[in-house]
Amino acid sequence: TQLLEQSPQFLSIQEGENLTVYCNSSSVFSSLQWYRQEPGEGPVLLVTVVTGGEVKKLKRLTFQFGDARKDSSLHITAAQPGDTGLYLCAGVHLPSGTYKYIFGTGTRLKVLA
Amino acid sequence: SQTIHQWPATLVQPVGSPLSLECTVEGTSNPNLYWYRQAAGRGLQLLFYSVGIGQISSEVPQNLSASRPQDRQFILSSKKLLLSDSGFYLCAWSVRWPGAWFRSETQYFGPGTRLLVL
Numbered sequence: 001t002q003l004l005e006q007s008p009q010f011l012s013i014q015e016g017e018n019l020t021v022y023c024n025s026s027s028v029f030s031s032l033q034w035y036r037q038e039p040g041e042g043p044v045l046l047v048t049v050v051t052g053g054e055v056k057k058l059k060r061l062t063f064q065f066g067d068a069r070k071d072s073s074l075h076i077t078a079a080q081p082g083d084t085g086l087y088l089c090a091g092v093h094l095p096s097g098t099y100k101y102i103f104g105t106g107t108r109l110k111v112l113a
Numbered sequence: 114s115q116t117i118h119q120w121p122a123t124l125v126q127p128v129g130s131p132l133s134l135e136c137t138v139e140g141t142s143n144p145n146l147y148w149y150r151q152a153a154g155r156g157l158q159l160l161f162y163s164v165g166i167g168q169i170s171s172e173v174p175q176n177l178s179a180s181r182p183q184d185r186q187f188i189l190s191s192k193k194l195l196l197s198d199s200g201f202y203l204c205a206w207s208v209r210w211p212g213a214w215f216r217s218e219t220q221y222f223g224p225g226t227r228l229l230v231l
Contacts, residue, residue: 006156033219042203042222043157088156090220100172101147101207101220103157 003027004089004104012110013079021074021087021107029091029102032072034063037086046074079111115140119204119223126230132177132191134226136204139185144206146187147220148179151201163187194230202226 007022023032031050035043047056049065049072056063060083062075076083089104116139126132138144145164149157159172161179169179176195180188187204204223 004156035222040201040225040227042205042225045219045221048219086154090157100159100162103149103159106154106156108154 003102004091006087006089006104006107008107009105010108010110012112015080015111015113016078017111019076019079019109021076021109023072023074023089023104025070025091028069030069032065032069032089032091033101034072034074035088035090037088043086043088076109079109081111081113084109084111115206115221117204117206117221117223119202119226121226122224123227124229126194126228128196128230129193132189132194132198132228134189134202134204134228136187136189136223137185138206141185141206141208143184144208146181147205147207148187148189149203149205151203151225153201157203161189196230199228199230202228 003025005024011019013019031048033048034046036046037043047058047063049056049063052065052069053067054065060077064073066072072089074087087107087109090101092101118137120135147162148160150160151157160177161169161171163169163181166181166184169181177189177191189202203225205220207220
């Protein structure tokens with residue numbers, strides 16, 4: 001059973017368009033992180049959300065943690081080719097044991113110039 | 114500042130051969146350490162994690178093993194590689210806080226090792 005489901009799995013859009021990536025679970029997470037990964041490299045942290053309902057902005061990226069801390073979304077405004085990559089959400093699922101991070105299935109984004 | 118190293122970057126090994134991947138962290142003490150495997154373009158599967166020297170927790174039954182001989186060194190090994198062991202292996206660390214309460218902290222990833230078993 002996959003604890004964190006991401007949608008969509010693949011997304012190809014034109015430069016300048018907006019998009020939203022979703023990370024959903026039926027379980028409660030103490031926090032959620034969003035990472036972006038380039039081919040052949042390790043994931044790089046974008047943001048951590050901790051409080052239910054929290055919204056964080058990072059330039060053109062807006063991250064939201066659901067009120068019940070079961071889901072999160074990543075919204076990109078006016079996407080650019082540099083946003084291309086694999087987006088991963090990850091969270092600490094305390095019932096699974098401390099120190100264990102559960103990763104989502106990933107969303108591969110391609111932004112065309 | 115903290116840095117995490119992995120080597121080798123790329124490895125091609127025949128089926129049945131042994132494996133040793135190494136991960137070291139600099140600039141921090143008593144970190145939590147993790148090994149993940151990633152299938153092409155997909156999410157990460159946690160293989161092992163360690164909260165201290167000699168303390169290893171295994172997440173997935175497999176022919177891989179992990180060891181932590183020093184505080185900031187984490188090693189992934191196999192006695193006999195299988196074709197299915199091919200993948201991208203990532204090491205990560207996070208801050209370990211004293212006491213029973215777990216605080217949500219970020220994981221920082223190494224550059225990864227791409228393993229191809231032929």
